[in-house]
Amino acid sequence: MSSSADVSDLDRFDLAILDILQRDNTTPQRVIGEAVNLSAPSVQRRIKRMEESGVIKANVSIVNPGSVGCNITVLVEVEVVTESAELIEAAKQSFATCPQVQQCYYITGDTDFFLVMLVATMAEYEQLTKTLFFGNNNVKRFRTTVVMDRVKIGMTVSPPGFTKNQSHS
Amino acid sequence: MSSSADVSDLDRFDLAILDILQRDNTTPQRVIGEAVNLSAPSVQRRIKRMEESGVIKANVSIVNPGSVGCNITVLVEVEVVTESAELIEAAKQSFATCPQVQQCYYITGDTDFFLVMLVATMAEYEQLTKTLFFGNNNVKRFRTTVVMDRVKIGMTVSPPGFTKNQSHS
DNA sequence: GCGTGCCCGCAAACATATTGCAAGACCCGT
DNA sequence: ACGGGTCTTGCAATATGTTTGCGGGCACGC
Known part of the structure; x- marks a missing residue:
């Protein structure tokens, strides 16, 4: 693909x-x-x-969430009831299309999904849980964690054996 | 600041x-x-x-990790021994300066840190655990989860009450 | 040895970003 | 209500950056 x-x-x-x-x-x-x-x-x-060739996927501006009123980052672990391909796909779709979901990972282990979300208020988050989790009866359980400090945020990727060849001449 | x-x-x-x-x-x-x-x-x-004014924090190209050989995304929960300001700061520093760490959150709840990392091989990851976690005796425990699908990846932030005013005329 | 393909650099053409300027909107104090 | 100040706009001119045409070098295979 x-x-x-x-x-x-x-x-x-x-x-x-x-x-x-x-x-x-x-x-x-x-x-x-x-x-x-x-x-x-x-x-x-x-x-x-x-x-x-797709090496560069996009060129974007990174905006400071706080500047647009989104001061709360929450992490959410989501466990689903049934792992049928169809239902998993539906869940992916619903998470991916939610604007407040910054990142969504489908993972191995105890839980099935891991979300990084950005919201303005906890009330907004609570509202989202109603449609995203409670409103989806394939969601068995979800666990919310609030972020105190976004220590490092980035999409930068460094090739394994890459040394910055500052050949200055 | x-x-x-x-x-x-x-x-x-x-x-x-x-x-x-x-x-x-x-x-x-x-x-x-x-x-x-x-x-x-x-x-x-x-x-x-x-x-x-810092609303726009950066202007960057997003590169496809696979294109530079980084095909494995892992999520890591880290629990520290002592939560003294000094030691927490040291941990933040060590995580933030690691190139393979894409995102690092300091969080509430059972664990203290949550990391999103990108590596080429599991061997590379294992190597990193030696310096990042085992090598830091303030790290009590860490739990690794492997990502199967990066369903959604982005830094896009949508202001709460923002409707795309496509005034097309 | 001689095409062929690939990538380079130079210079010109083209597109885009930036700045100077004057005019309109707004707020505020008188 | 009037004037002064500030802010932001659009236009036009300028500066800066990107893209393309072209010729040349280099490696590969026939």
Whole structure:
């Protein structure tokens, strides 16, 4: 389904470019070029290729949740009653389409799903539980944890054996 | 410390702009302007203001972990021995600086930390546990869960009462 | 040895972002 | 109600960044 490129398709230039773009994708290609020892057009063609091949999935702004009134992060473990493919798919769908659900993982172990949610108030969360969990009779149990501190938040991914080759000359 | 703007500082134009930027921050300001009924310079000034005030925290490319060889997502609950401010701070630091840790939450409840990690192999993860958990004698216990499906992954935040005002004319 | 394909850099063309400026909206104190 | 100040807008001009056309180098296979 994904048809995305494998790591072997990426050379050290690509990885260095990704490393920069994951920090700031508004960095001018000329600057990126200087950092990785490549011309701006070359950088641009590599970026384009990685976008087309699915290595770069999206280019987005990260907004501070507090600034839009979402100050509460909650983690939710969800256990379902029946694990039939159909019902699991339905659950995935309902979680994925909920805007307050930032991340949803289908997991191994005691419980079946793990959600990271972002809400403005506990009242809003309570309201959501009614439709998302209580309203779904395939949900057997759910356990809510409130986050005190979002110590680290990011989507940055570092290739296993990647050392920032700052060849500055 | 954060001094970030409150939601009351953002009007419906700002929210509409954020909504677009969170999907694709390469959208030309002219196009954004058309979508929200504002001129390009006005859009640009609003974006700049939101960047400076911390509403927009970053502009990044999202890369497909599989493309760089990181195919395994694990969730880890960590319980510490002593919850002294100093030791908690040290733990936060060690988790936050680990590249494989995508997200780290300091939480209420039975356990103290919740981590989302991304690794290439289980061997790599095992190696990390040695330094991150076994190597820290303030870590009492940790529980690892393997993710089967990353159903939804994102940092998108929707303001509570925000309806996409698609005024298409 | 000679195509062929791939990727490079340079320079030109093109698109986008940014700034200067004047005008309109609003608030507030008089 | 009037004037002064502030804020934000749109337009037009400018600066900056991206993209493409082109020629050249290099590796591979015939």
